[in-house]
Amino acid sequence: MKKVYAYPKSLKRAPFHYCPGCGHSIVHRLVCEVIDEMNLQDKTIGIPPPGCSVFAYNYFDVDMAESAHGRGAAVATGAKRAFPDAIVFTYQGDGDLAAIGTAETIHAANRGEQITTIFVNNAVYGMTGGQMAPTTLVGQKTTTTPYGRDESLDGAPIKMSEILALVKGTVYIERVAVNSPDNIRKAKKAIRKAFQTQIYKLGFSMVEILSPCPTNWKMSPIESWQWVDREMTKVFPLGVIKDTTEKKDAD
């Protein structure tokens, strides 16, 4: 009989601690499926963040070194430079990447570091209890914006993928979502391409993943999936933001 479904080898059989409906567990699985399919488990090093995914090492069966909040791209840079044969990825939330860690992210990208960033955007600081993040939508209620984000005070949602696309060292950036079977399949394809970019040593690659956070959005899982489509994708349109992989020769 043909096997059509299996638990990814590089995903440990530990029960996820994530809330029901959270996107992190889906993203974990997708990354692990890609690692398995590309046969990378023995070469992969992951850099997880402080954030809801702080326990990523409990799930990914690859080497992992926890970074300080926001410093993933810098830690990954060090690991990859000193161990170029490894496949190094950072796994970061939007607080981690788009707030406290903006500087190192932009500079690692600008240097064209051969690393892959999995950027999980749930429009809030999830782990600390749902405060406003730079990615929070205008009008979105959070614990620090109880009447909604006010653009005149707090700015507009920051679009990290678009910002990073302007930087020369980035070669592949795509924004996907994990709120429907169709989108989940596309997300996996993007993750695969991002790792492929690293394998071909083409430069910095990132997949931004719009990910539901029912707990902090105060929605049911289904509502939160719909909210991604209805509200989030208006501000953060899905699709390839930058792809210059074709123009670069793999070396």
Added chain:
Amino acid sequence: MKRIGMEGSLAIAEAAKAAHVDVVAAYPITPQTHIVEKLAELVATGELKADYIPVESEHSAMSACLGSCAVGARTFTATAGQGLELMHEVLYVASSMRLPIIMVVVNRSLSAPLSVWGDHSDVMAVRDCGWIQMFAENVQQAYDLTLCAFKIGEDHSVLFPVMVHVDGFHLSHVIEPYFVLNQEDIDGFIPPYRYPYALNPAKPVTLGAFGPPNVYTEAKKAQEVALLSTKKVILNTWTQFKKLSGRSYNPVEVYKTDDADVALMTMGSFSETAMLAIDSLRSQGLKVGLVRLRLWRPFPFDELRAAVSNLSTLIVFDRAISSGGPPGPVASEIRSALYPMKTRPKVVSFIGGLGGRDVTVQAFEKLIKKGIEKAKADQLTDYEMIEVRGQ
């Protein structure tokens, strides 16, 4: 006076609100979050007329505080553990520029291993940054000392930033009854804020100018003299606060030490647990007491010496480790403070309560008894980390 039950973090936010802060700049971090969430809410509802700036990191939080304080705004922030570490560089700038930023530090251990729970590693890492620093032991004190911090820091003969240390979770997340002061009384106690050297193009000033070798030493000496001389105002403020509230605060506080031969020394919320251990040991006939350090900076040398001069043994309990150095940072400061005394108690050093591990009344009793034995045996050069598995 009204007595109500409230979570520690919310009581602290109420204190900042009652002090009419103008600016709060903060980045969330467990276990500080409830303080800044509450302040954000008070600003959003209009109950607190202030700017709440949700900056992108603690480094920016302290820097934004620097800016708002420099133009004369009453400025408040709160952080914890890793966040305090990320502020580190700017902490020194704030104290050296003599900007009275008020900050509640919800004490949290430092990575790695990553821990959101409490100890005093974060405090010890910023020991030398030039801020006035004090410890609260319960929710009432956290509220009271936050109010006092504004009056102390902003006094024109002080002008130093102030940190109020509050144990993570043990104080920030517990609901305790506390007495709330009337707004009129608070307004009488904390005068409207006027920073004398505020940036103002009509009356130009420069803050934090370049300090080449021919002035740097003098600048540091002046700062040090100024910090040490803040104690008068601290004592004065606490005296006035007592008139207002009936609650008294002292740089070093004692519990049942009058006839004691041996005392334990603690800081922060564990002091209340330790008191129960003292009661229990006294009922077993041991003449023991407790000495609590309330004021951490400027260090209360005279008060400490007076409080321990009749003791034969002082057992110091640290909630941090100075790696590779004299292990207990507080014990090491106590030893150096007592060294010049002609007669002084023997100092025994214990470390525990790291990364949020609880220390029970029984554990304190055991530790005190062990400390007495070690002092008798003159075993004073080592230290002991309590309740370590697998050693």
